[in-house]
Amino acid sequence: xNQTDTTDTPISMDDLMALCKRRGFIYQASxxxxxxxxxxxxxxxxxxxxxxxxxxxxxxxxxMGCSGRTGPxxxxxxxxxxxTCIIQNPKxxxxxxxxxGFNDPMVDCRETKSRYRADHLMVLREAGASxxxxxxxxxxxxxxxxxxxxxxxxxxxxxxxxxxxxxTPLVSLPKEQIADxxxxxxxxxxxxxxxxxxxxxxxxxxxxxxxEDDVAYLRPETAQGIFINFKNVIDTMRxxxxxxxxxxxxxxxxxxxxxxxxxxxxEFEQMECxxxxxxxxxxxxxxxxxxxxxxxWESIGLKGDNLRLREHDEDELAHYAKEGAGTADVEYRYPFxxxxxxxxxxxxxxxxxxxxxxxxxxxxxxxxxxxxxxxRYVPHCIEPAAGLSRGVLAVLxxxxxxxxxxxxxxxxxxxxxxxxxxxxxxxxxxxxxxxEIAEKLHADLHQRxxxxxxxxxxxxxxxxxxxxxxxxxxxxxxxxxxxxxxxxHAVTVRHRxxxxxxxxxxxxVGEWLEGKLGG
RNA sequence: GCGGGUGUAGUUCAGUGGUAGAACGUCAGCUUCCCAAGCUGAAUGUCGCCGGUUCGACUCCGGUCACCCGCUCCA
Numbered sequence: 113x114n115q116t117d118t119t120d121t122p123i124s125m126d127d128l129m130a131l132c133k134r135r136g137f138i139y140q141a142s143x144x145x146x147x148x149x150x151x152x153x154x155x156x157x158x159x160x161x162x163x164x165x166x167x168x169x170x171x172x173x174x175x176m177g178c179s180g181r182t183g184p185x186x187x188x189x190x191x192x193x194x195x196t197c198i199i200q201n202p203k204x205x206x207x208x209x210x211x212x213g214f215n216d217p218m219v220d221c222r223e224t225k226s227r228y229r230a231d232h233l234m235v236l237r238e239a240g241a242s243x244x245x246x247x248x249x250x251x252x253x254x255x256x257x258x259x260x261x262x263x264x265x266x267x268x269x270x271x272x273x274x275x276x277x278x279x280t281p282l283v284s285l286p287k288e289q290i291a292d293x294x295x296x297x298x299x300x301x302x303x304x305x306x307x308x309x310x311x312x313x314x315x316x317x318x319x320x321x322x323x324e325d326d327v328a329y330l331r332p333e334t335a336q337g338i339f340i341n342f343k344n345v346i347d348t349m350r351x352x353x354x355x356x357x358x359x360x361x362x363x364x365x366x367x368x369x370x371x372x373x374x375x376x377x378x379e380f381e382q383m384e385c386x387x388x389x390x391x392x393x394x395x396x397x398x399x400x401x402x403x404x405x406x407x408x409w410e411s412i413g414l415k416g417d418n419l420r421l422r423e424h425d426e427d428e429l430a431h432y433a434k435e436g437a438g439t440a441d442v443e444y445r446y447p448f449x450x451x452x453x454x455x456x457x458x459x460x461x462x463x464x465x466x467x468x469x470x471x472x473x474x475x476x477x478x479x480x481x482x483x484x485x486x487x488r489y490v491p492h493c494i495e496p497a498a499g500l501s502r503g504v505l506a507v508l509x510x511x512x513x514x515x516x517x518x519x520x521x522x523x524x525x526x527x528x529x530x531x532x533x534x535x536x537x538x539x540x541x542x543x544x545x546x547x548e549i550a551e552k553l554h555a556d557l558h559q560r561x562x563x564x565x566x567x568x569x570x571x572x573x574x575x576x577x578x579x580x581x582x583x584x585x586x587x588x589x590x591x592x593x594x595x596x597x598x599x600x601h602a603v604t605v606r607h608r609x610x611x612x613x614x615x616x617x618x619x620x621v622g623e624w625l626e627g628k629l630g631g
Numbered sequence: 632g633c634g635g636g637u638g639u640a641g642u643u644c645a646g647u648g649g650u651a652g653a654a655c656g657u658c659a660g661c662u663u664c665c666c667a668a669g670c671u672g673a674a675u676g677u678c679g680c681c682g683g684u685u686c687g688a689c690u691c692c693g694g695u696c697a698c699c700c701g702c703u704c705c706a
Contacts, residue, residue, distance in 0.1 A: 576666035
């Protein structure tokens with residue numbers, strides 16, 4: 113059992129955020145101007161950490177085809193990369209359903225301060241009544257319905273049965289009737305606002321004139337860029353179904369309430385893949401991706417009780433997920449969701465919803481002619497959509513390990529592959545030839561590993577302080593040159609997680625580190 | 632968007648109607664042969680921002696921004 117498994121209280125987000133600031137992982141965006149809600153900047157170590165995570169995904173998923181796994185068809189998995197624009201023709205978002213879906217009208221209650229999705233509110237009235245007093249309740253909420261029945265009976269001064277009432281959607285009522293409604297949990301009418309749209313897509317204007325004709329949207333997901341290029345990729349890359357197209361990119365959502373550090377930001381990065389397959393094979397590919405993605409997150413360090421795979425219930429399937437098809441979330445138990453879990457990645461069987469929508473809207477053929485089957489069809493699609501920003505956050509949360517027995521009181525237990533600082537080189541004392549050996553070793557290691565992360569050289573202050581700094585930065589290994597090095601040509605390796613030390617040859621350090629870093 | 636809370640050096644926090652401190656960290660020097668030790672010295676804040684009251688505000692009032700908690704939302 114490792115330390116994570118025995119954790120029964122979450123770490124403090126305040127402490128984690130303080131460390132992120134202190135050590136240069138994440139800063140509040142526009143901090144010197146008072147900040148800006150929902151945006152975060154990555155500092156030097158955070159930027160490298162994020163890049164390492166993105167590289168791990170890019171290399172494993174795309175270049176190595178699911179880490180070299182064999183697909184359910186017994187063959188290697190083929191994935192090609194793509195990089196598409198943040199701004200696309202607005203018709204893309206109409207076809208994808210985002211313009212509609214992102215404009216959900218909401219109703220606020222002035223009394224209870226609650227907010228409801230207008231299309232989820234139902235109105236209970238006396239049968240046959242088309243106006244006057246009504247009682248609003250959330251659909252499928254038995255408790256609210258029972259209360260509404262009781263209040264309506266009281267208002268009408270009679271016992272009522274189900275046959276005495278009618279239920280109509282709130283959105284079907286004329287606006288002026290909203291004032292006659294009694295909201296959930298309220299006694300008197302008039303507390304509900306008219307339905308108002310909250311657009312979650314950032315709007316902008318193309319060209320300098322900025323009229324409504326020039327409206328465009330910042331993408332709320334990278335997936336649509338893949339779907340609209342499906343035909344291009346098919347026509348130019350000699351790919352055959354089954355295959356996947358994947359990309360990493362920034363997306364924007366004008367969240368009502370950005371919260372929980374970087375978890376719900378207005379600007380964030382995604383790592384998405386759309387994997388196309390024959391409709392008859394979608395189930396097995398779904399299961400393949402679901403399991404692979406879970407394993408992948410474990411492989412980069414999110415092990416133990418804080419990570420889980422959760423299949424969705426039927427009633428929470430998204431609009432694009434086909435009946436009975438799979439949708440699963442890889443979830444992480446963030447400190448702010450504890451003891452619950454929050455989304456890290458969604459794996460969904462989207463059937464042919466997206467390609468068909470774009471085919472209908474654009475009239476471009478989204479079909480694939482399958483030589484082997486001698487069949488023409490619109491492929492089904494399995495979508496593993498991961499949050500890069502959320503991945504970084506989960507990695508930070510998982511790495512944060514309090515340890516009262518060490519000087520820093522806390523260390524960041526990054527997987528060596530993700531650690532922004534790969535190694536540090538210290539002369540035990542800053543004299544007697546040690547600094548010179550340290551400089552040489554540092555130069556060698558930097559030459560060899562500098563593309564993967566920082567290699568630090570630190571000669572100042574006592575060795576304890578230097579180790580402590582590296583603990584907070586999450587450096588997995590420190591190499592220390594001491595008085596014996598010049599004669600025995602060996603250095604001491606200090607392991608971050610165990611504090612253990614071992615002696616290895618000066619010339620063997622590069623190979624040794626290569627074997628530890630992974631990736 | 633609503634309600635509550637918070638906002639002082641990099642971090643964690645004191646503080647008083649008369650223009651600011653501690654600890655730790657950071658930096659420099661000495662010391663130091665393995666875990667923030669010791670000694671000496673240094674830098675750092677228009678006390679979130681704007682406005683008002685006042686002879687004078689970090690301290691009172693208003694607004695605003697940001698963060699935290701709850702509600703809502705998260706396709």
